[in-house]
Amino acid sequence: MNLLVTGGCGFIGSNFIRQRLTEKGSPLTRLVNLDALTYAGNPANLADLAGDPRYVFAQGDIGDPALVTRLLAEHAIDAVVNFAAESHVDRSIDSPEPFIQTNVVGTLRLLNCTKQYWAKLPEAKKAAFRFLHVSTDEVYGTLSASDPAFTEETPFAPNSPYAASKAGSDHLVRAYQHTYGLPTLTTNCSNNYGPYHFPEKLIPLMILNALEGKPLPVYGDGQQIRDWLYVEDHAAAIWLVLRQGRVGETYNVGGLNEKPNIEIVQTICALLDRKSPRADGKPYLSQVTYVADRPGHDRRYAIDCAKLQRELGWKPKENFTTGIAKTVDWYLANRMWCSDITKKKYSRERLGTGQG
Numbered sequence: 612m613n614l615l616v617t618g619g620c621g622f623i624g625s626n627f628i629r630q631r632l633t634e635k636g637s638p639l640t641r642l643v644n645l646d647a648l649t650y651a652g653n654p655a656n657l658a659d660l661a662g663d664p665r666y667v668f669a670q671g672d673i674g675d676p677a678l679v680t681r682l683l684a685e686h687a688i689d690a691v692v693n694f695a696a697e698s699h700v701d702r703s704i705d706s707p708e709p710f711i712q713t714n715v716v717g718t719l720r721l722l723n724c725t726k727q728y729w730a731k732l733p734e735a736k737k738a739a740f741r742f743l744h745v746s747t748d749e750v751y752g753t754l755s756a757s758d759p760a761f762t763e764e765t766p767f768a769p770n771s772p773y774a775a776s777k778a779g780s781d782h783l784v785r786a787y788q789h790t791y792g793l794p795t796l797t798t799n800c801s802n803n804y805g806p807y808h809f810p811e812k813l814i815p816l817m818i819l820n821a822l823e824g825k826p827l828p829v830y831g832d833g834q835q836i837r838d839w840l841y842v843e844d845h846a847a848a849i850w851l852v853l854r855q856g857r858v859g860e861t862y863n864v865g866g867l868n869e870k871p872n873i874e875i876v877q878t879i880c881a882l883l884d885r886k887s888p889r890a891d892g893k894p895y896l897s898q899v900t901y902v903a904d905r906p907g908h909d910r911r912y913a914i915d916c917a918k919l920q921r922e923l924g925w926k927p928k929e930n931f932t933t934g935i936a937k938t939v940d941w942y943l944a945n946r947m948w949c950s951d952i953t954k955k956k957y958s959r960e961r962l963g964t965g966q967g
């Protein structure tokens with residue numbers, strides 16, 4: 612199988628690529644990673660795979676039809692997995708346009724080039740071809756404490772420019788399947804965490820701020836509930852859906868781990884108190900500061916992933932206790948990766964509170 616992955620230098624894409632190229636019995640003969648290397652894209656995330664002859668990196672935009680068309684043909688691509696996106700809610704509130712440009716226009720152009728390439732494939736290859744679009748639970752909007760979790764039938768009600776742009780891309784993917792027959796699949800996943808997570812997001816931000824003696828900023832009352840999934844479990848779910856999912860379907864992916872943000876911060880502080888105590892012996896929790904809530908902040912997301920479990924037999928390997936311990940260990944062992952990123956040119960203010 613020759614696979615085109617977009618956005619593979621980001622958090623989830625790089626974990627997906629590593630899993631694909633290091634798993635036993637991988638069917639991949641070629642994996643092309645198309646990434647524009649925005650502030651969130653970091654080639655160092657995949658530095659360990661540079662010598663793998665199956666791996667090809669192409670720097671560029673999913674919205675560049677000439678480049679996408681060339682890559683599809685040159686590498687005889689059998690499947691596309693689209694991770695490329697602007698992904699940070701706070702940034703979308705500051706500046707929505709890049710989100711529309713990449714998440715909506717970029718996805719449309721990627722779909723269009725893929726459709727044209729796919730239409731000319733021989734019948735057997737055409738039938739086996741897949742386009743998998745990686746999306747988020749944020750397209751479904753927000754829940755109250757007693758609402759049932761989002762299912763694949765929950766109507767879209769995006770509340771941030773980020774969520775609206777992802778909802779737009781999900782609709783386009785659906786339309787390309789319905790209108791042109793392009794064999795698409797979509798996954799809508801809850802919040803991910805784990806290695807290589809960009810330090811503007813909640814979990815890495817809290818770990819790194821704690822270790823650097825900085826405030827741990829918590830939005831509002833800290834009671835916003837998210838469902839957390841370890842990134843390698845998400846990567847495995849995407850691979851399963853790509854190979855065995857029913858064409859035209861969407862699959863929710865969730866961690867079965869609903870937690871309020873404040874509990875995440877407390878768990879991280881307790882782990883750090885044990886694994887890397889402060890020099891003055893005080894608990895890391897003393898660094899927590901509450902800051903004004905984000906406008907339109909969704910209160911609760913919860914994902915019902917029964918369809919994925921029932922149809923494809925997926926279940927996450929990590930629970931939150933094991934996953935967060937692994938994550939804290941990774942950040943403690945990879946301080947250089949973190950400091951290289953924070954030295955990169957982006958505004959420190961933009962780091963915000965990291966809450967998705």
Ligand SMILES: NC(=O)c1ccc[n+]([C@@H]2O[C@H](COP(=O)([O-])OP(=O)(O)OC[C@H]3O[C@@H](n4cnc5c(N)ncnc54)[C@H](O)[C@@H]3O)[C@@H](O)[C@H]2O)c1
Nearest residue numbers: 618620621622623647648649651652672673695696746803
């Ligand atoms: N992080 C989460 O918790 C989460 C949860 C559910 C779904 N998702 C979705 O998964 C995907 C990946 O998320 P992530 O957290 O890894 O994001 P990320 O921000 O870490 O990575 C995005 C990658 O896409 C690249 N990119 C951006 N614009 C591009 C363009 N126009 N052309 C090519 N490459 C471009 C960036 O350089 C970066 O490498 C996104 O589509 C996101 O919406 C993320």
